[in-house]
Amino acid sequence: MLPSAVTVQDEKGEFLLVNDAATAQFGILPENFRAGNEPSDFVKQALSHRRLTALDLMQSGRTAVFEERVNSEFDKRVYLTTHRPVQIGDRTLLLSSASDISRQKRIEEELFRCAYYDELTDLPTRRVIEKHVGNLIADDGRSSEGRQGHFALAFLDIDNFKHINDYYGHGTGDGLLVQIAKRISLELRPTDMLSRISGDEFLLLLNPILSQQEVADYLERLVQRLRAPFFIEASEIFATASIGVSLYPEHGLAYDTLHQNADIAMYQVKNDTKGAAVFFNSGMESEALARMATEQALRLAVLDKRFCCAFQPKVDIRTKEIQGIEALVRLRDDKGVIQAPGAFINLAVELGLIDELTHLVLAEIMKSIDLIDEAFGSGATISINVAAKQAGNTEFMRSFARALKETGCPTRFMVEVTEDAFVAKTHFQGDILPMLREIGVGVSIDDFGVGYSSLSALADITADEIKIDRSFITDIHKRPRSQGILRAIESLSEALGMKVIAEGVETFEELAYLQAATKIRYAQGYYFSEPIFLEELQPQSNSHVRMALNTRSSDSARPAYSRAGGREY
Numbered sequence: 001m002l003p004s005a006v007t008v009q010d011e012k013g014e015f016l017l018v019n020d021a022a023t024a025q026f027g028i029l030p031e032n033f034r035a036g037n038e039p040s041d042f043v044k045q046a047l048s049h050r051r052l053t054a055l056d057l058m059q060s061g062r063t064a065v066f067e068e069r070v071n072s073e074f075d076k077r078v079y080l081t082t083h084r085p086v087q088i089g090d091r092t093l094l095l096s097s098a099s100d101i102s103r104q105k106r107i108e109e110e111l112f113r114c115a116y117y118d119e120l121t122d123l124p125t126r127r128v129i130e131k132h133v134g135n136l137i138a139d140d141g142r143s144s145e146g147r148q149g150h151f152a153l154a155f156l157d158i159d160n161f162k163h164i165n166d167y168y169g170h171g172t173g174d175g176l177l178v179q180i181a182k183r184i185s186l187e188l189r190p191t192d193m194l195s196r197i198s199g200d201e202f203l204l205l206l207n208p209i210l211s212q213q214e215v216a217d218y219l220e221r222l223v224q225r226l227r228a229p230f231f232i233e234a235s236e237i238f239a240t241a242s243i244g245v246s247l248y249p250e251h252g253l254a255y256d257t258l259h260q261n262a263d264i265a266m267y268q269v270k271n272d273t274k275g276a277a278v279f280f281n282s283g284m285e286s287e288a289l290a291r292m293a294t295e296q297a298l299r300l301a302v303l304d305k306r307f308c309c310a311f312q313p314k315v316d317i318r319t320k321e322i323q324g325i326e327a328l329v330r331l332r333d334d335k336g337v338i339q340a341p342g343a344f345i346n347l348a349v350e351l352g353l354i355d356e357l358t359h360l361v362l363a364e365i366m367k368s369i370d371l372i373d374e375a376f377g378s379g380a381t382i383s384i385n386v387a388a389k390q391a392g393n394t395e396f397m398r399s400f401a402r403a404l405k406e407t408g409c410p411t412r413f414m415v416e417v418t419e420d421a422f423v424a425k426t427h428f429q430g431d432i433l434p435m436l437r438e439i440g441v442g443v444s445i446d447d448f449g450v451g452y453s454s455l456s457a458l459a460d461i462t463a464d465e466i467k468i469d470r471s472f473i474t475d476i477h478k479r480p481r482s483q484g485i486l487r488a489i490e491s492l493s494e495a496l497g498m499k500v501i502a503e504g505v506e507t508f509e510e511l512a513y514l515q516a517a518t519k520i521r522y523a524q525g526y527y528f529s530e531p532i533f534l535e536e537l538q539p540q541s542n543s544h545v546r547m548a549l550n551t552r553s554s555d556s557a558r559p560a561y562s563r564a565g566g567r568e569y
């Protein structure tokens with residue numbers, strides 16, 4: 001039996017011959033190919049179309065190849081059919097041969113969807129929206145009336161999506177992306193388009209638009225809609241999106257320009273408020289260029305190792321003895337100017353440079369360990385900050401633990417991490433903490449009280465010390481509510497065997513309150529000492545540092561300098 005479905009039709013389009021494969025193609029018996037004998041409207045319609053095709057081709061005498069779709073209630077199949085008129089004696093007949101290409105078409109459609117549609121959300125991919133916007137711009141440019149079209153391109157980035165992924169798991173994160181895509185799509189018109197262009201980033205085309213205000217009103221409704229809770233796998237999740245918007249033709253005459261400007265506006269939202277929508281303006285472009293310059297300078301600084309350390313003592317507020325020091329990284333720019341970490345640490349984390357930077361800090365400490373011991377005492381612990389992203393990275397922490405062990409004095413060191421390293425679903429508590437314990441490295445919870453902390457969470461955390469964030473310590477003698485919170489943290493930490501350190505002590509009144517009204521023994525802040533640079537650490541400076549601390553203990557004046565807000569490194 002021939003694998004192809006073969007039919008022969010006469011000058012009137014009636015079937016003279018059909019083989020078994022042809023009867024299988026249409027799902028009918030040979031006698032049902034005759035007009036009036038069709039068993040169903042579906043078959044009647046399909047054969048009627050074939051008869052009309054035969055008449056047209058025999059009249060023109062041309063050969064043709066068609067894709068024919070045969071869709072029944074039970075099956076959907078696609079055939080590639082070749083029709084060829086042939087002359088036999090004085091008769092013109094149509095010889096047709098059809099091959100089943102259904103499997104091939106399914107593969108093609110699957111490949112097409114993989115190439116042009118996101119598998120998770122079923123949204124168009126980046127290349128689809130890029131092509132569509134490019135076509136809109138090209139069509140508008142060819143208009144005889146000049147540029148008349150107006151549309152908006154909005155870049156949406158989900159805020160804190162990494163934390164949601166880490167805390168709830170990637171399955172929940174994927175579910176959140178699907179639900180967010182559905183919410184964004186709720187009010188879209190047929191001419192609009194939403195695309196998922198990367199992990200937690202979406203691109204939204206609003207076309208056409210009448211005014212910027214129309215777009216602003218729509219995006220405000222969208223922002224509010226996204227703030228409602230999402231319910232995924234029995235979890236109630238809150239998420240927001242930062243949105244940057246560019247307008248055509250005001251903000252660009254090409255897709256790349258519009259996309260870049262919307263991206264710039266989105267980062268402006270990220271750096272300011274999050275969870276809002278902002279339109280691009282020319283001032284943002286200069287800020288973006290400045291950021292690029294900072295990024296370039298940071299990469300060069302890491303390459304050239306232009307970093308140094310300052311050290312700030314942790315002090316026993318009862319005896320005025322130095323209990324430990326915290327290493328705070330500083331950057332020297334190409335002009336030799338010292339920059340505080342607020343200007344570069346977050347960028348270093350974002351650019352993936354923080355791992356190398358942390359190793360540089362350890363190397364700087366060991367290079368000057370003799371000066372450090374002379375200034376602060378050989379028994380002082382040395383604290384090094386580790387970013388939350390690093391704390392959950394087993395590969396990095398394994399290499400860092402190895403480097404600490406190779407110093408020959410790992411028990412001198414304390415690793416300071418923020419509390420979300422413990423609370424989030426990372427490997428820190430289960431895998432990394434035992435690694436540090438094995439070599440004798442201590443662990444400190446930094447900035448406690450400003451992240452995702454709760455007092456109950458402390459019960460599940462295994463750490464040596466807890467540093468209460470300076471926001472609770474500032475003017476503590478004037479703030480009864482902060483005093484109550486401080487007592488609660490102090491009591492629970494004492495019960496769990498964790499040392500408590502008060503961060504950011506700057507005035508005599510704050511110190512006096514801690515000494516008189518709490519059991520806290522250790523503190524750190526500008527009241528005792530500003531961060532001290534290595535070049536300031538000279539032999540015999542130990543006595544100088546201790547003398548400064550003793551002088552501070554009777555000085556009630558606020559220092560002329562003040563620690564900048566944000567976490568020190």
